[in-house]
Amino acid sequence: MTERYPQPSYDHLLRLSDDTGLFEHADHAVPLRRHGYCVDDVARGLVVICREPDPPEPLLRQAEVYLAFIVHAQSPDGAFHNRLGYDRRWLDEPGTGDWWGRAVWGAGTAAVRSPLRSVRQSALTCFELAARCRSRWPRSMAYAALGAAEILSIRPDHSGARWLLNDAAATVGPASNDPRWPWPEPRLTYANALLADAVIAAGQHLGRPAVLADGLRLLRWLLEEETYDGHLSCTPVGGRQPGDRPPTFDQQPIEAATIAEACVRALHVTGDERWKAGLTSAVDWFMGDNDGGVSLYDPDTGGGYDGLAADGYNANQGAESTLALLSTLQHAHRQA
DSSP: OGGGSOOOOOHHHHHTBOSSOBBSOEETTEEOGGGOEEHHHHHHHHHHHHHOSSOOHHHHHHHHHHHHHHHHHBOTTSOBOOEEOTTSOBOSOOBOSHHHHHHHHHHHHHHHHOSOHHHHHHHHHHHHHHTTOOOSOHHHHHHHHHHHHHHHHHOTTOHHHHHHHHHHHHHHOOOOSOTTOOOSSSSBOSSTHHHHHHHHHHHHHTTOHHHHHHHHHHHHHHHHHTEETTEEOOOBTTOBOTTOOSOOSOBOHHHHHHHHHHHHHHHHHHOOTTHHHHHHHHHHHHHTOSTTOOOOBOTTTOOBOSOEETTEEOOOOOHHHHHHHHHHHHHHHHTO
């Protein structure tokens, strides 16, 4: 698989970063400072860097910056601010939306995978405080579940992580009995495979075969639903409901990235090599095997384009899209 795909380049990620955090938006490849930073992207950046097996010094230092940003965003009750202006003033109140879940994911990943002991210690403290919270939003809880799964991979008796993972699976809910639409929601929205990923993780780490089977069923169905003419056809930003037929636009890189994440977990849990096909379809989506026939990867910058439209790609290279590309390429090279 690796011969087909470029190695992840972190040049654009570092271009979007400074000594505070990670800029959310870009005009083409130029960071837009006026839009400031957000925990959403900083947490994802922390995950991506900590997954690198041998990160160079600039990435190690940037991971410390990202973790410091997340710790600074955390309130005493474990919730998080999300948006920070370029003037370093918070623009919102702490809460438990998606950014909380992503912060838990980032902290859990750093607590397990960072090569720096100081980072692991600080990240674990951050995770344990955040893990006391709960969100009513399924995707927020599902992101948090990924952080809990990281902790449980090395500390299977960690009670905070176990309860968080249990509650995340319950918030996502079971698959429906309708074989045509088993999804636990009436329509697909965004980062859909994340829900299946969290349920698979709960089945794996909590020792619940029925929950694991449910998660695998959801992921299998989603791959079928999002495959058109032999390639991945992502749910667009406007969502998809029963009866909608692809191709539809605008498609977002986060959707392909969550497909890759979930398929890699399914592969590791089951040992079934057929899940590699789902990962391959996600990587190929970035490389141009998609409904538009255009690549979402910029080889000159190492960045990822912000979306796939009916008439081509969005030429801006923001943090979310670049991190979606990087994480998917990481998986492609690890699973070779």
